[in-house]
Amino acid sequence: MAMRPCRYDRGDTPLCGPLVAVRPGRPAPSTETRTRKIGGLTVQVNALIIDSQDPERLAAFWSALLGRPIARRGGPYVWLRRDNDLGLGFQQAETPKPDKNRVHLDISSPDPAAEQQRVEALGGRRLEEYSDGGFLVMADPDGNEFCIIPTGAFEMDDNGRANYLD
Structure with a gap:
C-alpha cells in the first residue's frame, strides 16, 4: 500500500488517511521510545487510528476520557487534538x-x-x-x-x- 502525502492543519492535525507520513522538516519528538532511525530516516508512531461504525460517538467518548478536544473532522475521520506528538483519530468503518x-x-x-x-x-x-x-x-x-x-x-x-x- 502506498503512502499518501499529508498536509498539516496549523501543524497539528494530519489531513490524510490512516497512513501518515512525517512532515519534512518536522523536528524529532523528544521521546526516544517512539522514534527510531531506519536506513538513515527517522520514523515514529504518528497517529493511532481506531475504526468505528460511529466515529463521532467514539471520538466524543475518548475526547471526554482523555481531555483532548475534537480538533478536526474530514472525510471519514474525526481527529482529537494531538498530545505528546501523537494523533488520535477515528475512521468510519462499515462493519462492527x-x-x-x-x-x-x-x-x-x-x-x-x-x-x-x-x-x-x-x-x-x-x-x-x-x-x-x-x-x-x-x-x-x-x-x-x-x-x-x-x-x-x-x-x-x-x-x-x-x-x-x-
Missing part, C-alpha cells in the same frame, strides 16, 4: 469490531477505581471476563478493550497477573 483487539491502550490513573466509574459514566463498561489477569480491563462504546492501570509501578507475577486490584 469482530473480536478481541490485537492492540489496546493502557490508560494510567492515580485512582483506577475512580477512573472506572468515570469511564462507565461516559458510556464504557468493565469486561469482567478478564478479571483473572488482575488488570482493570474496560471497553469503550464500540467494545474496544483498554486497561486502566495505576500511575507508577505495580507488581506482576511470573504469569503476567497484576496485583493492583487485590
Whole structure:
C-alpha cells in the first residue's frame, strides 16, 4: 500500500488517511521510545487510528476520557487534538469490531477505581471476563478493550497477573 502525502492543519492535525507520513522538516519528538532511525530516516508512531461504525460517538467518548478536544473532522475521520506528538483519530468503518483487539491502550490513573466509574459514566463498561489477569480491563462504546492501570509501578507475577486490584 502506498503512502499518501499529508498536509498539516496549523501543524497539528494530519489531513490524510490512516497512513501518515512525517512532515519534512518536522523536528524529532523528544521521546526516544517512539522514534527510531531506519536506513538513515527517522520514523515514529504518528497517529493511532481506531475504526468505528460511529466515529463521532467514539471520538466524543475518548475526547471526554482523555481531555483532548475534537480538533478536526474530514472525510471519514474525526481527529482529537494531538498530545505528546501523537494523533488520535477515528475512521468510519462499515462493519462492527469482530473480536478481541490485537492492540489496546493502557490508560494510567492515580485512582483506577475512580477512573472506572468515570469511564462507565461516559458510556464504557468493565469486561469482567478478564478479571483473572488482575488488570482493570474496560471497553469503550464500540467494545474496544483498554486497561486502566495505576500511575507508577505495580507488581506482576511470573504469569503476567497484576496485583493492583487485590
